[in-house]
Amino acid sequence: MSLKTEKTTLALSAKDIPQEAFDWYDEYAHGDIDRRTFLSRLGALSVAGLTLSVVAGALTPNYALAEQVSFNDPDITASYVEFDTPNGHGKGRGYLVIPKNVDSSNKAPAVLVAHENRGLNPYIEDVARRLAKAGFIAFAPDALFPLGGYPGNDDEGRAMQKSMDGSKIVGDFMDAATLLKSHSLATGKVGMVGFCFGGFLTNHLAANMPDTINAGAPYYGTPAKSNIDKIKAPLQIHLAELDKRVNATWVGYEKELKANKVDYTAYIYPTANHGFHNDSTARYQEDNAELAWERTISFFKQNLNT
Template structure:
């Protein structure tokens, strides 16, 4: 498990050193249930020798320098930013487009959907990881209408919450169609998303079921009840055992999928928190993340190639 320190004078903390309450409060903070002041106030109640507010926040808050598994200038990939039309959304969108440098044939494409704070470096790295495995990956930035991801998650979260939700969803529908028909695409479309992005994948599975060939939501809530019956799948759904907020939505969604005989696999990873795949914070669990990512690549290989 990765360890982090907030300064030279403070002890190194690992995820098992942090009380579960701190992870739960961070989840509430990250999803707008409590504000930063309340989050820090609660952390202060845990502050004891070796467990200060600053040491806790240093490992709970993202450090994106830890999340780069594939360099942005790796010679085996080609990465750029490109715009797309979104007439039912914000008019124009922009995303991070990554593909293998050498392409001898059309390749399947995968839409990569960020959390509720814009296109941060972790999500860009996920796109690069997919390109390294033979896919064309496209990661839109929901914050493009406001100038794009601002460089920090707090501002990004506030910016995303200020946008019209329906227009944001339309932007991702437009992005999915844009990359599905992109030059070099085989016409097979997959989507993977995290948290809010997991919701977007579930939403896409419901609103463009005949266009999405494979969906992988990581700890995402389902689409609106009125849309769920439209899902055709296949889906590979990843859950964190300790993520009560999202997991509480699963039984009803599962009932719909089973009733409609939608092909799906749901995996619950034991003892891990919401965000366990994000390798920039202490919520990251290497064993669960590697297992989930390996399953994701096999799933895309099976349904897109």
């Protein structure tokens, strides 16, 4: 079965999954309920033609579906690099992807990529490669590096990240942004895109590193907790219509952005669930995801190439 066929099958089966299942998965993925409760609730659903294993499988990431840009694509060079994080855990590691045509005489703007609450998984690595294909230096740190790195599955990754000092994770990403600002192949312009927890990080760094972050694109992320009045970067905010948890924070955040005259644009994608950009699960919505990504790339080109 081809990758395209697998994605199509996944998308078609998603239409038969009740919204409650997506809501419960969001609770489970963010630690509000445990796996046993999640599966118990799914088992109680009456879903015609779909078994518990099929529904659970559709909601659980299959990262074989998430590769849009090959790791050995001839237009990019990808590597894992370690870097100093004096404001975090002391040492960090991330996935650095550089366009092949970038060198000391042909520099490019950089984009920091922030993962969800489970470490640097294959989907986020692919996002970094997509950015490099679009002409940006992309760097995706792994918050789990101090514990050995992303373990290969999301359940363990979530548990690992939950056990860590959140302020040190924030420090790691702040130091990664500083690294990109002064990278020898970069122009000094830094954008940031993040998903879920990474969306929060994007909001947070825009507020707390206003002289470093030049453009921010948070996807379904909760607001920065302080210094919203310090934001200088334009923000392009992506929200999912059915994302109750994050959307509950949006009204207050938007008021603060307006009150502080922050340059922002917010898009709310119809019938979309939290995680709609992640093409490894049934939450993925191809049309909304592609539209959001086209907007993001255009936004970065507009704000980082000047």
